[in-house]
Amino acid sequence: MHTEQKKLCFKILLVAFVLSNAIISNAQSNLNNDTTALENLENKSYLDLEKVFWSDLDKFDTVKKLKYAKAYLRKAKKEKDTLEIADAYFMMTYCSKLNTLSYLDSIIGVTKNKTFKNQPINAYILKASIFGQKNDYKRALLNLEKANFYAKKQGSVLQLNDIKYFISRFKTNLGDYESAKKLQKELVLYYKNSNDFYSKRAYVVVSEAYANSLNFLNKPDSALLIVKNLIPLSLKTKDSIIYNKLLISSAISNYQTGNYKISLDSINKLKEYNRRKVFSTDVDILINLYEGKNYLEQQKKKRAIQCFKKVDSISSAKNYYHSYVRENYTLMYNYYKNNNDINNQLHYIDKLLVTDSILNNDFKYLAKNVNDKFTKPNLIDSKQKIIKSLEKEKTKRISLMFALLFLIILIIIITLRNIKRKKLYKKHIANLETPKKVKSYLIDDKTTLRILNDLSKIEETDFLLSKDFSLVLLAKELETNTSYLSKIINEHKKKTFKQYLIDYRIRFLIQQLDTKLIMRKYSIEALAESVGYTNASSFTRIFKNYTGKSPSEFLKSRYSTDDSLF
Structure with a gap:
């Protein structure tokens, strides 16, 4: 049974x-x-x-x-x-x-x-x-x-799992990727060690959904690893539908990691594999969305906007609303805003408002994080400003045509208004440019020496590597205040607190890499976490600014001769 x-x-x-x-x-x-x-x-x-x-x-x-x-x-x-x-x-x-x-x-x-x-x-x-x-x-x-x-x-435990799977897919559609990921991870663990044919195929299905959520949570490396393992399984079990989704997932992962050529290769492979088949709506939208995003990164803006228009066409024809579609309209709005195309700005603001209305009004209890870049009030405000600017221009033209007698008065009013604005702008800019007075703190030598000694001792521990570490936490540990501590670091370490922390962490990491061979095999996420960074992208940027090379480039150039040890 x-x-x-x-x-x-x-x-x-x-x-x-x-x-x-x-x-x-x-x-x-x-x-x-x-x-x-x-x-x-x-x-x-x-x-x-x-x-x-x-x-x-x-x-x-x-x-x-x-x-x-x-x-x-x-x-x-x-x-x-x-x-x-x-x-x-x-x-x-x-x-x-x-x-x-x-x-x-x-x-x-x-x-x-x-x-x-x-x-x-x-x-x-x-x-x-x-x-x-x-x-x-x-x-x-x-x-x-x-x-x-x-x-x-x-x-029926298995059918309760099916229900859980579909709820996770609905949450994904609404952009609630974190909640979806938690449900999908539970299902992956449930099916992972099953050996029968049907459970293995279910494992492929739920794992694809899990990888998809990881992609949209900006964890492309983890998603790509899952996809690489799933592709042979999907081919082995002849799941051509899942294979399509795995290819688009691979394209998304490679896009997020900056491998735009590989991402486009996956998309073209997907198109070639399905030449005689009709794509599902969500796959069709993702293909065109990420093809466009790849072109956008390569500064091929006209080709990118053609792809985004295809997404708009598919969404409108199918009456399909998804967080992907919302992202597409945001990209189109930004494109036309940068090109000062007011009519298209208004058009895609309306599209965004319709999408938000559907996502929010129908599914409030599921959609928690849909409006991450534009909120509905901001969109309405932007639309009203554009409409007002158009109406203002129209009013000016009519006034100039039918009220020539008032031309001089109008010019004077505009001129006075501009002069007043310029004065306000100049005053505002002067305020911005005027450096704020920083309070001067006098710290006696004894206190300074104590703090520096205690700081040296802390540097010998892993306290500075904690992911929750902050200036406030350090000041509390040294039994002083943040102002004193910041001033002492500036004067005696010749750097800001942020520079001091980065310098310590990166030097510590390089020292560990030099002495611990196993760390050279760590993923970028693991290296970041080992020195207190929770975001791999931020860590990569900081590391490159400090060493002139990304972590992977640094490892390759510094330790390439040690590969034989492994």
Whole structure:
């Protein structure tokens, strides 16, 4: 029974992926009239019909599968076997994109008052997936709630995991990547050590989602490592849909690490791999978004904006709203703002407002961090300012055309206003340029010597390497105040506190690298954490400013002759 549950739980993920990737053909056939063929198939056992139907999962021979599903349904109805009728309808969802919801409702109708074989849980989960693809998250979550009710009632751990997976995907769509990542990590750990076929494929599915969240949390190195391990597994298990998502994930990771050529190579490979297939909406949007972002980094702005326009076109045509789409509109707004194109600024501000309204109003309890760069009030304010500036210009032109008598007065008013503004600007600039008086603190020699001695002792510990370390913390440890401490460091160390801390940490790290061979094999994140930096990008920038080389360049140039030791 446990293996059967795993098969069903994998099938629910498979059907959800198929529905979301637009590769179902709406099979139109006269199978209903092919009575003889169906009667012949009805003589087969349910197991034989099911084996043929679920074989060759990477090939979508919809006509063949539909024939077997209809035979299964006819046989089940003749025998009045409710359980098998439900299974037949589940097969039908795999074959028809147009009637999927009606088939799922049929499953719910025949099983909601019974408790067997994980129904109607799977039907509710699939309905949630379909509504999620349509951005109708309210109905998606309503169906997940119902699925959760029956899953708990039946004690189905595997299906509770499926529900958790779909909730994590919805959170990803809304930009709540941190919450999504936590759920996905739990699922990865659950499936990681499983050896059966279905759990391995589930592991690939949830790991891809986890890598996707890591990418959007600016942890591309970790995401890329996961993707590299998953690609052989996806090819081995013939999961072509997951393979698409892994390629786009690889493109995103390489973009974030500055490997723009490799990122574009992954995108082109993805296009080549799917020349005769239609991309799912989310993959299509990500392909064009990251192709554009790569071109933008390479200063190919016209090519970039063409890609961003494709994202806009896809989103508008599919009525698809996602945090990716919001990022795209932000990039387009900034592009036209830098080019002083007021009309397009207004156009994409409106797009941003619509996207924010949908993401925020419909999913407030999930969307926590959607507006990270532009808040709704700021967008409205920007729009109003642009409109006001246009109206002001229009009013001036009309006034000049129809009120020539007032031209001199108007010029005088404008001139006086400008003079007043210039005076205010000059005064403001003078205030900014005037250095603020810094209080002078007189510190006696005894106190100075004590602080310097204590500071030397602290330098011999790893206190300065703590990630929570600050000037306030150091002052407290030295039993002094921040003003005294800052002044002593400036005068006696000949550097600011920030420079002093960087100098200490980088020198300490280089000393460790010189003496501890194992540290040369650490990742950049691990090296950063060893000296108190939680952000690998910030650490890389600081290290390069200090040594003139990035950490990886430094390691390669300084220790390349030591490779044989490993």
